[in-house]
Structures are given as structure tokens and as C-alpha cells.
Amino acid sequence: MVEVRAPERKRTNAGPGRLLIAVYLLFAIAATSRAGLQIATKFDEAPVAYLLSALAAAIYIVAAVGLARAGATGRRVALACCAVELVGVLGVGVLSLADPELFPDETVWSGFGSGYGYIPLVLPALGLLWLWRTRAARD
Numbered sequence: 001m002v003e004v005r006a007p008e009r010k011r012t013n014a015g016p017g018r019l020l021i022a023v024y025l026l027f028a029i030a031a032t033s034r035a036g037l038q039i040a041t042k043f044d045e046a047p048v049a050y051l052l053s054a055l056a057a058a059i060y061i062v063a064a065v066g067l068a069r070a071g072a073t074g075r076r077v078a079l080a081c082c083a084v085e086l087v088g089v090l091g092v093g094v095l096s097l098a099d100p101e102l103f104p105d106e107t108v109w110s111g112f113g114s115g116y117g118y119i120p121l122v123l124p125a126l127g128l129l130w131l132w133r134t135r136a137a138r139d
Helices: 016-045 047-069 072-098 119-133
Strands: none
Touching: 016 047, 016 119, 047 072, 047 119, 072 119
16 A cells, blocks of 8 residues: 655744744834834824734734744745735835825835835745745655
């Protein structure tokens, strides 16, 4: 009888994945702190911008957890987060440059993450690349 084995997956939380998780956690802390302060002290000035920063913070937290879990569910969660994050940073980046009045105050994703050294633009691309590199081996 021939044993059929599922293709092995490389762990997303090993090697360079650890650095990626650390950066996601750093951005989760930064975005959560910023959004929390803005929402608590001046929400009425730019509610959409502050809520987008809170959304970004939540995505960073969930992406970090997904990458750290390293199982099939964690991979799917991380993949969804990285994809939503990339769409978000591109969409908000374009809108914030095309019509700055939409965002009276900056979000994490404004100007493609320019306030954070464009890391919010690069981070989901690196996350997606890492998930692709650690995908199941194909025969």
C-alpha cells in the first residue's frame, strides 16, 4: 500500500518570518496607540481617518497572530490580512493624494504610509511574498 502524504509546508514563524512578525507587532502597537489616542481625544475632527488607523491596527494584530500560528488556518488568516492591508494602503494612499480633504488628518495608510517611512506599503507585499515562499511543496 502506497502512503500518500500531504505536501510539507515551511513554517511561517521561523527564520525571516520572525522578523516579519516582529515588525507586524511593532506596527500593531504603534497604530493601536495612535488610533486610540486620536479616537479618545479628537474623534470629531477626522473620524474616518482615525477609524481607518484603528482598522489598520486590527489588521496588523490579526496578521501577526496568523503568521505566528504557522498552521493552515494561520496562513489563511495572514493571507487575508495581507491582501486586505495591501488593498487598503493602495486605496487610501491614492485617495489621500487625489483628494486630501477626505482625510483632514493622516492615517497609517495615508500617502501610502509616508508617515511611517512607507513601511505600511512594503509590509503587506513582504507578508504575501513570505506566505508564497513558505507555501506547501509541490511534487
